[in-house]
Amino acid sequence: MKKLYFNEKWCLGCRLCEYNCAFANSGSKSMVKALKGKDIHPNIHVEGDNNHSYPLNCRQCNDPICVKSCISGALHLEDGIIKIDKTKCVNCMTCMMVCPYGAIVLGDKGTISKCELCTNNQNKVPACAAGCPNKAIVFEER
Amino acid sequence: MKRYVIVGNGIAATGCIEGIRSIDEKGEITVISKEPYPAYGRPLISYFMEDKVKLENISYRNAEYYEEKNCKVLYGCECTGIDTDAKTVKLNNGKAINYDELCIASGSSPFIPAYPGIEGVRNVYTFTTIDDAKMLKEAVTNDKNVLILGSGLIGLKCMEGLFNKAASITVSSRGNQVMSRILDKVTAKDIQKYLEDKGIIFELKDTVDHFDGNIAVMTSGHEIQFDILVMSLGVKPNVSILNGAEEAIKVDESMRTEFKNVYAAGDCVQSEDITDGKTKVMAIIPNAYMGGECAGKNMAGGNAVFDNAMPMNSMSLLEKHIMTAGANREADGVEVMDLSGKSSTKRLYIKDDVIIGYTIVDDVESAGIYTKLIRDRAVLSREQQESLKKSPTIDIYGHDTVKTILESAV
Numbered sequence A: 001m002k003k004l005y006f007n008e009k010w011c012l013g014c015r016l017c018e019y020n021c022a023f024a025n026s027g028s029k030s031m032v033k034a035l036k037g038k039d040i041h042p043n044i045h046v047e048g049d050n051n052h053s054y055p056l057n058c059r060q061c062n063d064p065i066c067v068k069s070c071i072s073g074a075l076h077l078e079d080g081i082i083k084i085d086k087t088k089c090v091n092c093m094t095c096m097m098v099c100p101y102g103a104i105v106l107g108d109k110g111t112i113s114k115c116e117l118c119t120n121n122q123n124k125v126p127a128c129a130a131g132c133p134n135k136a137i138v139f140e141e142r
Numbered sequence B: 001m002k003r004y005v006i007v008g009n010g011i012a013a014t015g016c017i018e019g020i021r022s023i024d025e026k027g028e029i030t031v032i033s034k035e036p037y038p039a040y041g042r043p044l045i046s047y048f049m050e051d052k053v054k055l056e057n058i059s060y061r062n063a064e065y066y067e068e069k070n071c072k073v074l075y076g077c078e079c080t081g082i083d084t085d086a087k088t089v090k091l092n093n094g095k096a097i098n099y100d101e102l103c104i105a106s107g108s109s110p111f112i113p114a115y116p117g118i119e120g121v122r123n124v125y126t127f128t129t130i131d132d133a134k135m136l137k138e139a140v141t142n143d144k145n146v147l148i149l150g151s152g153l154i155g156l157k158c159m160e161g162l163f164n165k166a167a168s169i170t171v172s173s174r175g176n177q178v179m180s181r182i183l184d185k186v187t188a189k190d191i192q193k194y195l196e197d198k199g200i201i202f203e204l205k206d207t208v209d210h211f212d213g214n215i216a217v218m219t220s221g222h223e224i225q226f227d228i229l230v231m232s233l234g235v236k237p238n239v240s241i242l243n244g245a246e247e248a249i250k251v252d253e254s255m256r257t258e259f260k261n262v263y264a265a266g267d268c269v270q271s272e273d274i275t276d277g278k279t280k281v282m283a284i285i286p287n288a289y290m291g292g293e294c295a296g297k298n299m300a301g302g303n304a305v306f307d308n309a310m311p312m313n314s315m316s317l318l319e320k321h322i323m324t325a326g327a328n329r330e331a332d333g334v335e336v337m338d339l340s341g342k343s344s345t346k347r348l349y350i351k352d353d354v355i356i357g358y359t360i361v362d363d364v365e366s367a368g369i370y371t372k373l374i375r376d377r378a379v380l381s382r383e384q385q386e387s388l389k390k391s392p393t394i395d396i397y398g399h400d401t402v403k404t405i406l407e408s409a410v
Helices: A016-024 A031-035 A065-069 A095-099 A125-129 B011-021 B043-050 B130-139 B153-162 B185-197 B284-300 B367-375 B380-386 B399-407
Strands: A002-006 A045-049 A052-056 A075-078 A081-083 A139-142 B002-009 B028-034 B071-075 B079-083 B089-090 B096-100 B101-104 B108-110 B125-126 B145-149 B170-171 B199-205 B208-212 B215-220 B221-225 B228-231 B235-237 B263-266 B269-274 B312-317 B320-326 B334-338 B345-351 B356-360
Touching: A002 B399, A016 A045, A016 A125, A052 A081, A052 B399, A065 A075, A065 A095, A065 B284, A075 B002, A095 B284, A095 B312, A095 B320, A095 B367, A125 A139, B002 B011, B002 B096, B002 B399, B011 B101, B011 B284, B043 B130, B043 B153, B079 B145, B108 B269, B108 B380, B125 B130, B130 B153, B130 B170, B145 B153, B153 B170, B153 B312, B185 B320, B185 B345, B185 B356, B199 B284, B320 B367, B356 B367
Parallel strands: B002 B028, B002 B101, B028 B071, B101 B263, B125 B228, B145 B170, B145 B228, B170 B199
Antiparallel strands: A002 A139, A045 A052, A075 A081, B079 B089, B089 B096, B108 B235, B208 B215, B215 B221, B312 B320, B320 B356, B334 B345, B345 B356
C-alpha cells in the first residue's frame, strides 16, 4: 500500500507540511481562517534544525503497538491505515506512551490525533506530500 | 479442526482471538464470558460514570466482531473448573466443553476484607465492571457522602468518575501516599495536593477497624460517616479454577503454563518485569493484549514470544496527566535525571546506562520514545544520555535507524 516516506536530505525544515496538515484536517475552506492566530494541531512535525531536519508522522506500522495498547478500542487498523474512532477515544494517551516515534499527538477536541493519510478528509493525496516544495515527502508504495 | 477455548472475555481474550485468527482461520473458538457484555476496556467504566463514554461505545471492538472472527461466545457463563488431564472446562450450567488448546484469561476480582460490622453497612460497591459502574452511577446523588477505601488507580479513577456528583468524596488508604504502586512519594504528594485543592479529602496512614452502620471507625479512633462505600483495596486473580490455585498463574515467555496445551494471559498471570527482573502481576491493558495475542498464536501452532512485559500507566486525574513506566523509584545504582519544569514533572531513572523507568506529569509528548528505550533495554552512551535532556526525538536511536524509520515500511 502507499504510505508517506521522507527524504531527510531534501527537507528544508520549512514546516509547510505542518500547516498543510493542520489545514487539511481543519474542515475549513480558508487557510487563513483555519490557521492564522490559532494553536495548530498538525499530525506531522518537523524535527531538527537548519542543517539537519526531517518531517515525521505516523509510520502506519505493520504491527502497531498503539493499536494493541489502546484501552478503549478507538485505535484500529483499516486497510493498513491506523485509524482513530474519536467517539471512543478517552484521551488516556496510552498510545502516546507506547508510540516509539512520538508520532501521536494531542488533538484539539479532547482526543488524541494522528495521521490517517488524509483518508479522513477531502484530500486525495496526503496534503503534506502534495504541498512539499522539495519533494522531501512522497506518497508511494515501497 | 482445532478446538480453542478461552476462559474470560476481556482484552487478553481479544488478543488471544486475534492471535489465533492470524494463523488459523477455521478452528473452533469458544469464549466463556462471565459478564453479559462483549469485551470492553475496564478503565472505561470511570469515563462511563462521568458521561464521557456512552454504553453503546464502550465495547472494545465493533458489533459484528465475534461473528467476523467466527467465535462462539457463551455470555453469562462461568468456568467452575479445569481438568487439565481430560482437557475439559467445566461450566456453571453443569456442562463441560473439550479443548485442544486453552487460554485462561479470567482476569481478577476485587479484594474485599472481612471488616467487622461490614454486614451492617448499606450501599457497598466495588468498581471493576460495567455493572458496578451502573449501580454506583445510579446510587450517587449530590447529597451523598462517598468513602472510597484504597487510593490506587481504581480508587482514584472512581473518585474522578464521581467528582461533582457527590456531596463529598473521602479517599482512605493504609499507606502514607496515594498510588503507592506507581508513584514515588514526591509525585504522590503533588497529586494529592492537586486533588485536595479540588475538594477531595484524603485520610492516609489509617485503616478501617470496624463499621458501625454507615460509620467507618478507623484504627486511629477517627470516625468517618458516609452514605456510599467503595471498596478498591486491590484485586486478586481469578485462578482457583486451575486446580485450586491461589496465586497468579506463572507463564513463560510464550505464555504457556506448566500444564500441557494450557496458556494464560492478562490480569490473572505473573511474569517477569524486564525493568527489575522480578516476577509479578502487571495488570495493564497493553500487556493483556500482547500476552493474549502471543498465547493465541502459539495455541494455533505459531512460535511467538512476549518477553518484554513491564508495568506502565497513562492516566488523567481531573485534567492532570500522569504517565509512569518501569522501575521508577530511587534505588542503589539508579541515577535520577530530573527534567521537571515549573508546572510539570519528568524524572527518568537510569541504571547501568539503560533507562529503566520514568515518571511524567503533564509533559507527556513523545514519551513513547523513552518507553521504547526501556523496552529495548538500550544501552545509551554519555552523549545519548546528555541528549535526553532535550525533548525526546527519534534521533536518539542513531542516524541509521532514523533513515530506516523515514524511508521504509516499518
